[in-house]
Amino acid sequence: MTEVTIERLGHQGDGIAAGPIFVPGTLPGEVVEGDIVEGRIAAPKIVKPSSERVAPPCRHAKSCGGCSLQHASDPFVEAWKRQVVETALAAQGIAAPIRGIHTSPPQSRRRATLSARRTKKGALVGFHARASDTIIEIPGCQLLQPELIAAIPALEALTVAGGSRKGEISFTVTQSSAGLDVVALGGKPTDVALRAELAQIAGKHGLARLTWEDELIAQRAAPVQSFGNAPVTPPPGAFLQATPDGESTLCSAVLEAVSGQKHVVDLFAGCGTFTLPVATKADVHAVEGEGDMLSALDKGWRHAIGLKTVTTETRDLFRRPLMSDEFRAYDAIIIDPPRAGAEAQSRELVASYVPVVAMVSCNPVTFARDAKILIDGGFALDWIDIVDQFRWSPHVELAVRFSRKVEVKRR
Structure with missing residues (x-):
């Protein structure tokens, strides 16, 4: 048996001691002991617990792999997720204007x-x-x-x-x-x-x-x-935000970010999570690689009341990002890429004339990379909202507003 002190948490939520030695179910400052096998203590005994340690609310916490942070207090998890975002941005030389963090309640995953x-x-x-x-x-x-x-x-x-x-x-x-x-x-x-x-x-x-x-x-x-007041039937297995609470929080942030803009393009639009709520205030062009998801979006728009014009375009944004001149008709951009981020698309956003970008991200590292592209290209990072709808897990989502520091006149 070896005794070690946990120095920090890794990005997957495991405690890390000097070595590095990975120890699941532990917190910074804790002293634990156990057998080290291939750089890991799989079944640690807690010798000195952290003051942030709590009794897991679920009786399956020790055996089930669905949650990895139930042993940590809510304030600790929120602070740690905030630090994950700050660290990712700092690695790119970016300050993090975080307004706050919103965590979905227990028993809310739909x-x-x-x-x-x-x-x-x-x-x-x-x-x-x-x-x-x-x-x-x-x-x-x-x-x-x-x-x-x-x-x-x-x-x-x-x-x-x-x-x-x-x-x-x-x-x-x-x-x-x-x-x-x-x-x-x-x-x-x-x-x-x-x-x-x-x-x-x-x-x-x-x-x-x-x-x-x-x-x-x-x-x-x-x-x-329901996306806003539009009824949408997603294709089987289509992407959906994990909790209604988290979706509502992300939508509120996106609506705030593009407020006052009349012509919006929504990239990686899915079935219309953001397109349809924003369409209550603006015309929206939705771009998505999966045609069946756009068909569901379009049908939902046609069955909704009180929405402005919504158009759709099936397009693989990794292979064919929208080019800078294709943004001429728009006042704002919404972009919600997968975990890989949207590096190529971000470069085209910089070359466009659009003054406002609302970005939603589920990966702080690729977000920071894309944010640096936008900032180096003349955008300011106005604010960040952290949304934790994957409670008790290491995952974190962001809703962010960028605006141009100097308005670019359209030719």
């Missing part, structure tokens, strides 16, 4: 991916144990909306019907206004008998929609999400 495997007695459904293929059952989970936990019997039945004893099924489960939207990957290939059995299970458990791989098996009702 979307999760659960793992399932057939067993001799039935099926096992839950999250993986930390760094393991073992599936941990999660009754009483403090992360997910209760409706998602209530879906586990349905997922067990689907696993028994369509799962393999050797394989594992991945279920993406999303709460909608009509009930649960379920997408299953990794199950048996369908035939007439299996389709009928799966559809019967979906009906029995009242699922709004069931998709098996890329095949629609059953739809009792359209699994509608």
